Amino acid sequence: MAPRPLGPLVLALGGAAAVLGSVLFILWKTYFGRGRERRWDRGEAWWGAEAARLPEWDEWDPEDEEDEEPALEELEQREVLVLGLDGAGKSTFLRVLSGKPPLEGHIPTWGFNSVRLPTKDFEVDLLEIGGSQNLRFYWKEFVSEVDVLVFVVDSADRLRLPWARQELHKLLDKDPDLPVVVVANKQDLSEAMSMGELQRELGLQAIDNQREVFLLAASIAPAGPSFEEPGTVHIWKLLLELLS
Ligand SMILES: Nc1nc2c(ncn2[C@@H]2O[C@H](COP(=O)(O)OP(=O)(O)OP(=O)(O)O)[C@@H](O)[C@H]2O)c(=O)[nH]1
């Protein structure tokens, strides 16, 4: 039997997916530059980073002016990729970190979403790529470009945990040197799995000790008003340590 030609719908979908992937990648490159290449050399002390400053008047040399304008020294950038299945809490994490209240309900990210947060020594760019099935295909294209991966898991989504595990391990295999912070989100929910269970079910015990993989409990946007341990601060502090 002759092979069936691909239907126009399949071709159109394939084309749209390829275009979306390319657009995401170009936007990433444009926005974030050369990624991990720009990191400080590990041997170099991070506190060697100087604060942004304009040249002092007595440092000004008119001959220099012909070549270039005195430029404001830019802060170094650090890049953090935030991934996880749809509904895990990635956008909520970015909102809370940037001081905005969580949104009511789940509004899926159809592409990517980013925030830039300044610190004393560098700026941190956090990039979320949506977790819906058609976007997961593009995740792997970005992991080698960043300094840290944050992988957000819905601790109460027992049914889809095997999918989360599979996607996480694909990313771990893609870049063996990338530090990974797994955020066990929604710990406020009564059906949330314990940390021990999550560590086992996500296959984190089997990971080589040499590799930097952290599992942190969190309730980024707890449902009840009385929950006191949101965990976002701990994640941020760990990120700053890893990025320094
Ligand atoms: N109970 C509870 N709900 C949370 C928590 N964090 C986030 N949520 C809710 O989870 C839902 C999904 O959150 P989002 O941040 O939009 O999920 P996402 O990972 O960005 O999803 P996609 O963009 O589709 O990939 C929202 O209704 C949030 O309010 C939490 O700690 N506890």
Ligand SMILES: [Mg+2]
């Ligand atoms: Mg989102």
